[in-house]
Amino acid sequence: MIWNRVKYGFRAAFGMNPAGRRLTVFPDDVFIVSYPRSGNTWTRFLIGNLLNPNDPVTFANVESRVPEIYFFSDRRLRKLARPRIFKSHEYFDPRYQRTIYMVRDPRDVAVSLYHYSFKRRDIPDAYPIEEFVLRFVNGEFFEDFGTWEEHVLSWHATRKNSSGVLFLKYEDVLADPLQGLAKIASTLQAETTPQMLARAVELSSATQMRGLEKKHSAEWKLTKDTREDIAFVREAKSGGWRTKLSTIAVRTIEQAWGATMKELGYDLVTDADVDRELVKG
């Protein structure tokens, strides 16, 4: 307790604490924002490979290309060349002017996070997915970021029609990565050619990223202390929940967030909506 305080105090004094929500924000900063496990890392690869096609992004250099705000001190990040491009998992922060927000079907987020939680040793082996999903719906795994719905709504309600803010669905980018990246490029005000887009998509493919993860996972901050037998880059698919989640788990998610899911174009498969209307009378 006291040692933690001494450490925190020392680091605070010398500007060494990770920036996180205390980051100094410049008006020209670009933020790639999403709830965890929603395609943020892929987007970082796409952007890095678009802007720097001759020196492809790897897990060893991604933190210097599109750094995340949770690993580095504000002091260090202030020294980066501008405009800076960051990865962030923050719920609505009014200071972010230019934002690329990536949303993903929460049922797939649940499956992905379930595997990731094993990898991070947050849950024991054979932990039942129903129990996991209940805790996921309560936002227990990322208390600093709120629940999936709070996260998505906080940005969507305030910024959906704002210039400089791009909302992307992971599923759409997956279905047509070239078009997704073209939209990202225009938000970044980056001049591109179809060849550059195609090359960036190719360099950021799931196969490519899996290969790179094997090489560098021990060096990358996000993976280095996690279980090696479980991959960070997993299926990179959409709709996996249909086989991976039980009906109870699907119902739990749809009952909690059905209205927002429908608003975002995610079709519900349980009668959560009927239940909800009945309760409201």
Place this chain on the structure above:
Amino acid sequence: MPPAHGSVRKLFGALAQTWRVLTGRQIAGRGLTVFPDDIFLVSYPRSGNTWTRFLLGNLIYQNDPITFSNIESRIPEIYFNRDRFLRRLPRPRILKSHECFQPHYPRVIYIVRDPRDVAVSFYHHNVKARNIPDDYPMASFVPRFIAGEFDVKFGSWRDNVLSWSVLRKDDPGFLMLRYEDMRHEPARVLVNVVDFLERCSFPKIDSSAEAVQRAIERSSPDRMRALEKQQAGQWILTKDTRSDKPFVRSAISGGWKSQLAPESVAAIESAWGGLMQSLGYELSSTGTAVSVESGLHRGLPA
């Protein structure tokens, strides 16, 4: 300023911050320790938050009226007080905050005020805080207010109001108040707040008609102005600001009608008209294009 001076100041700043963190004296703000029984009094700046603190404080502590000297130990704000000090207050705590939506605030009383009146009040507040000069034109202030350029971390009025109302509208731990309703019928609103507090397992509050009336009188603009005159030098919110400008200003609603030029009114209404209407604020410039703020089409509190 010579560079050496700057680095010396920086070093002292760093040392002071180390000392504050080591001894738990850092200002709470966003690093505030939140307890599950906390109740937050949230609003955009200049929307009646201090008045509400007085009203509530005077109702809860009936034997010891609220002043600018004791308010920070009764219903404190999170930006000027230390986390350690706040952690030691009796619970459940009621805390003042200006943050946009915060997922970890368990219970929230949110105060909203007509943004046209907020603009007028905020203008004077920024003069008092020396952010803008005395003769700064209101017509230049309003566009900057709409863009959320003052107190950037709290967002614009729209960001602040919309983020809370969309995310918490159906939540039993959320109560939305309109400043104008409080001015119009303070007793009725105060009784609603007491109900809400008791639902939040706040200890029983005497909300008899006499008690409510007394709390309202003790929180009147006249009394608050008199207290401000005596105590402004000690209160953290006012002590380093211009003493020739009051913190407690006109305390009325609709002042914008005489203080804002039609162009400024039109600018606010065209930026936020949809949201204003959904909150019951009538627009005057019906001819202007009104943006639709549906908040994911889920509607907003009536």
